[in-house]
Amino acid sequence: MWNMIANRIVPLVLILAFAAIPAQTDEFTKADEKKWRDSFMTVVLEGDVLFHSPLGSNSVSCDMCHPNAANTHPETYPKFQKQLGKVAGLRDMINWCIKNPLEGKELPLDDPVMIAL
Numbered sequence: 743m744w745n746m747i748a749n750r751i752v753p754l755v756l757i758l759a760f761a762a763i764p765a766q767t768d769e770f771t772k773a774d775e776k777k778w779r780d781s782f783m784t785v786v787l788e789g790d791v792l793f794h795s796p797l798g799s800n801s802v803s804c805d806m807c808h809p810n811a812a813n814t815h816p817e818t819y820p821k822f823q824k825q826l827g828k829v830a831g832l833r834d835m836i837n838w839c840i841k842n843p844l845e846g847k848e849l850p851l852d853d854p855v856m857i858a859l
């Protein structure tokens with residue numbers, strides 16, 4: 743008797759309980775999509791301008807050493823980075839470049855300039 747309850751009725755009750763939860767569909771409209779794309783592209787374009795601008799105390803900009811983002815390899819992060827002596831995130835390495843080649847001040851990791859870069 744208890745076996746039957748455990749084996750059949752409990753799973754059935756669980757299935758019915760889950761079926762009663764409204765489906766969490768990810769519905770969005772064309773207007774949502776446009777808003778997301780426009781917001782994203784605004785930040786991409788800001789990043790493009792920043793990449794070609796002197797951000798530190800000298801007149802050096804990212805594109806001088808990384809034309810067309812050459813040798814930035816963002817997809818390889820996080821990884822051990824010799825310059826920092828630790829496993830670093832992409833933003834840590836961007837800060838290394840801001841501090842050293844650009845002779846600038848490191849940015850907070852959530853700084854809008856950092857996000858755009």
Ligand code: HEC
Binds near residue numbers: 806843844
């Ligand atoms: C004077 C040249 C110079 C400038 C200017 C410069 N970098 Fe770098 N960057 C380097 C060097 C050198 C490395 C180290 C390469 C290595 O060891 O991986 C590096 C590494 C990087 C890496 C990691 C590359 C990798 O393979 O892991 C990123 C990302 C990066 N730079 C982004 C930037 C950004 C963004 C800027 C502008 C804020 C910038 N760099 C400005 C010289 C420069």
